[in-house]
Amino acid sequence: MNKATVAKYSDMHQIAENLNVSTNELSIKFQQLVPLMKQIDEISDTVDKLEAAAYKLDAYSIALENRVKSVLQRKSTMH
Incomplete structure (x- = not known):
């Protein structure tokens, strides 16, 4: 049972690390879009x-x- 728990927590840890990496990548991409979004707002x-x-x-x-037309x-009408 302990091995199963360790394996489960190890999988969860890997998933959390992957989510952290993905979140950081998305954050970087979003920061790159900020100037473009400002340009869109200006336009x-x-x-x-x-x-x-x-x-x-x-x-x-x-x-x-x-x-x-009035003139x-x-x-x-004058002529």
């Missing part, structure tokens, strides 16, 4: 700002188009 922020600017530009162009209608 996302830039896209959000660009989208907001596009909406403002669209609203401005619609307002400008309406003004031009053209006034001119056509």
Whole structure:
């Protein structure tokens, strides 16, 4: 029974060591991804700002188009 227990704990010890190695490897890989994730966040922020600017530009162009139509209608009614 003692041999079986020793063998079981030896297996568990090996599994724990393997998990520790795997965890360390994953931690290193994650640290390598951190700068890329920061770049993705920066790109996302830039896209959000660009989208907001596009909406403002669209609203401005619609307002400008309406003004031009209004001016053209006034001119056509005057003649």
